[in-house]
Amino acid sequence: MFERIREDVASIRAKDPAARNTLDVLTNYQGLHALWLHRLAHTIWLEGFKWVARSISTFSRWLTGVEIHPGATIGRRCFIDHGMGVVIGETAEIGDDVTIYQGVTLGSLILKRGKRHPTLGNGVIVGAGAKVLGSLTVGDNARVGSNAVVTEVVPESATVVGIPGRIVRKYVVDEAPRQTMAGTMNFDAHAVISDRLDSTAQATASMLDHLQAMERRIESLCLILRDKGIDFDEANLPTSNDENVDSASAKQKCAEPVAEAP
Numbered sequence: 001m002f003e004r005i006r007e008d009v010a011s012i013r014a015k016d017p018a019a020r021n022t023l024d025v026l027t028n029y030q031g032l033h034a035l036w037l038h039r040l041a042h043t044i045w046l047e048g049f050k051w052v053a054r055s056i057s058t059f060s061r062w063l064t065g066v067e068i069h070p071g072a073t074i075g076r077r078c079f080i081d082h083g084m085g086v087v088i089g090e091t092a093e094i095g096d097d098v099t100i101y102q103g104v105t106l107g108s109l110i111l112k113r114g115k116r117h118p119t120l121g122n123g124v125i126v127g128a129g130a131k132v133l134g135s136l137t138v139g140d141n142a143r144v145g146s147n148a149v150v151t152e153v154v155p156e157s158a159t160v161v162g163i164p165g166r167i168v169r170k171y172v173v174d175e176a177p178r179q180t181m182a183g184t185m186n187f188d189a190h191a192v193i194s195d196r197l198d199s200t201a202q203a204t205a206s207m208l209d210h211l212q213a214m215e216r217r218i219e220s221l222c223l224i225l226r227d228k229g230i231d232f233d234e235a236n237l238p239t240s241n242d243e244n245v246d247s248a249s250a251k252q253k254c255a256e257p258v259a260e261a262p
């Protein structure tokens with residue numbers, strides 16, 4: 001249980017620049033409280049104590065403004081930001097690492113029992129006020145724009161906006177190298193990678209790609225110098241995660257004489 005709480009907190013701290021510290025997250029994130037109460041309600045629901053489970057869900061709604069039916073299935077590290085007005089129906093299924101903003105409804109279009117609510121894949125983002133209705137699937141890493149109304153299947157990595165929801169974009173990007181480079185440079189990976197919401201962030205992502213290509217070229221050059229036995233004082237070269245690199249020390253290092261090639 002503590003393991004799950006730890007990863008909930010870590011996920012919020014990684015995704016929300018407003019999250020200042022663990023205490024802040026534990027006490028002031030109603031979406032997190034709703035998630036914990038839902039876990040309890042869901043377990044009790046599966047044990048067959050439906051009224052008790054519904055009552056916990058009602059208490060949670062009163063406390064947090066988030067209404068999650070105890071029958072809904074929610075994966076790990078789900079982040080319900082701000083919380084107020086979120087409604088998640090009984091047969092909704094939510095994958096891992098999903099982000100849901102305030103005012104989102106995962107609802108039904110029919111009044112019959114059975115699967116009638118959406119299934120969200122891993123890494124999906126549902127913007128504020130969006131309504132995702134019916135037994136449809138939103139593919140992994142898809143984004144639903146704020147205030148969109150979605151009633152049809154959304155493919156993996158697509159962005160859907162408007163009413164009715166229309167697909168405006170489909171990403172097929174390997175984020176792993178960018179994550180590595182962003183980490184090396186102490187970048188805020190949230191703004192640059194996980195929530196790429198505007199063209200500035202996309203330009204930054206391209207810069208990270210470019211920097212990584214340059215780093216690979218420099219490493220190849222070092223390899224060639226090493227092969228040829230040229231001493232270029234490698235141990236003293238600044239690295240990209242060297243905290244003490246500043247332009248003065250970098251200049252000094254560049255000015256140091258390099259040994260002649262044999």
Ligand SMILES: CC(C)(COP(=O)(O)OP(=O)(O)OC[C@H]1O[C@@H](n2cnc3c(N)ncnc32)[C@H](O)[C@@H]1OP(=O)(O)O)[C@@H](O)C(=O)NCCC(=O)NCCS
Nearest residue numbers: 101127128143144145146147159161162168169196197198
């Ligand atoms: C949809 C969203 C995820 C952006 O995804 P993206 O794949 O990066 O898409 P872009 O920003 O490149 O936008 C693509 C197009 O959709 C339009 N668009 C983006 N979001 C839209 C929205 N919510 N409603 C209508 N159109 C939208 C853009 O204007 C753009 O149109 P264009 O191609 O004619 O210029 C983002 O706009 C969004 O809505 N995020 C939710 C954020 C949120 O709810 N925050 C709440 C914080 S409290």
